[in-house]
Amino acid sequence: MDKKRIEIKNEADIVLARQAGRKMAQSLGFGPADQTRLATAISELTRNVIQYAQQGIFEICDQSNRKAIIIRVMVEDFGPGIADLDKAMEYGFSTSQSLGVGLPAAKKLVHKFSIKSKPGHTKVTMVMTRKRV
Amino acid sequence: MKIPILQLKNLLLTSIQVELTDRDAIDFQYDVVHKVAETGAEGLVIDITAMDVVDSFIARALNETARMARLVGAEVVICGMQPTVALTLVEMGRELIDVESALNLDHGFEKAQRLISAKKRMPG
Numbered sequence: 001m002d003k004k005r006i007e008i009k010n011e012a013d014i015v016l017a018r019q020a021g022r023k024m025a026q027s028l029g030f031g032p033a034d035q036t037r038l039a040t041a042i043s044e045l046t047r048n049v050i051q052y053a054q055q056g057i058f059e060i061c062d063q064s065n066r067k068a069i070i071i072r073v074m075v076e077d078f079g080p081g082i083a084d085l086d087k088a089m090e091y092g093f094s095t096s097q098s099l100g101v102g103l104p105a106a107k108k109l110v111h112k113f114s115i116k117s118k119p120g121h122t123k124v125t126m127v128m129t130r131k132r133v
Numbered sequence: 134m135k136i137p138i139l140q141l142k143n144l145l146l147t148s149i150q151v152e153l154t155d156r157d158a159i160d161f162q163y164d165v166v167h168k169v170a171e172t173g174a175e176g177l178v179i180d181i182t183a184m185d186v187v188d189s190f191i192a193r194a195l196n197e198t199a200r201m202a203r204l205v206g207a208e209v210v211i212c213g214m215q216p217t218v219a220l221t222l223v224e225m226g227r228e229l230i231d232v233e234s235a236l237n238l239d240h241g242f243e244k245a246q247r248l249i250s251a252k253k254r255m256p257g
Contacts, residue, residue, distance in 0.1 A: 011154040018186055019152070036185065036217040040225070043188040047155070091226055101189045105225035 002027075002062040008049045008075075017058040018043045021073065024060055028069050030130060038071065038128050041106040045075040045124055048102050053079020053122070066132070073110075073126045082117040089115075136161050138168045144245055145169060145207070146238075148180035158194040166201045176245035177202045180238050182213030187222060192229040199232040208248035209233060212241030 004020050006013055018039040025035040042058070049056035056077030063070040082088045091104045103124075107113040112127035134157050138147045145168055153161070169177060179195070181187070187195070199209040212235040222229045233248065235241035 011156055015152045015154055022185070033217045033220055036215075036221050037224070039186045040188050040221050043186055043190075047188070047190055101226050101229070105189055108224055108226070109221065 004060050006058045008046050008056045008058050008077075009054075011050060013058075014043055014046045014050065017046045017060075020058075020060055021071075024062065024071055025128065028062060028064065028071065030069070030071075030128065034128060034130070037109040038073070038126075041109040041126060042073060042075075044102040044106040045073075045126075049075060049077045049079075053077035064132075068132060069130045071128045073128075074123065075126075076121070076123045078120055079122065081119040081122050082115075085115060085117055136164070138165060140172055140174065143175040143249065144242065145172065145174040145177045146180070146242075147178070148182070148238075150183045152186075153184070153191060155190055155194075158191055162194055162198045162201065165198055166205060169202050169207045170205045174207050175249045177207045177209045178238065178241045178245050179209070179211045180213045180241065181211060181218075182215070182237075184218065185215060187214075187218050187230075189225065189229060192222060196229075196231055208245055208252060210235050210241045210245045210248070212244075213237055 002024065006017050006020060008014070008017065021042040022035045022039040025038045046058055056075065059074040061072050063072050089104055089107065091101055106126065110126040111129050115124045134151050136147060136149055138145055147165065165177065195211060199211070202209045210233045214234060233244060235244045
């Protein structure tokens, strides 16, 4: 089982994380569209980490089983947390100067998306799957 | 990472060939707008063929660059967006990129020239 962990401390790590995402998607046989979707979703989430929490952790792992190819991505930070999760998932809502599309956009690009947040800990999990042929 | 901006007659041509960090995107914005003002270029063509990820931040930076360049008098065309990038941008949400675009550099060049002549024909 393949696994990669990157500490997100600055903007260059955003690039490293999304490259790691694309690479794993590619090596597991996902097509170019899914590779781009996953890399883009990772870019949105890791940028949020830099913007709101300054630093955090990115983890990607291959959780494939007999039936399906599964990539799980986890992005975690220990920043202030998201006060209103429902609002944060709305398109166009932002507490910073951004467009406020990051979280809802990332959610649209992957197959499963879940977010947990409280002051001091925010954790987003994304899953991308494809059936074995 | 400095992105080269080349002048070709009345146009500026630039091609983003590297993975942009957020800082690079903001520097590029600044460089391009200054170059337009400095050269008095009538058009700006930005080639993004090599960009394999355009997320909401980069999309916004590209939009803003185009708007700024227009404000200082240049018509802007973005060209060479990869199909998967276009797909992803549209899936992410409405109007993340709202600029003139073209398939490749060749078409981008022509489109920029057309936009420039159309502007010159406009009364006033």
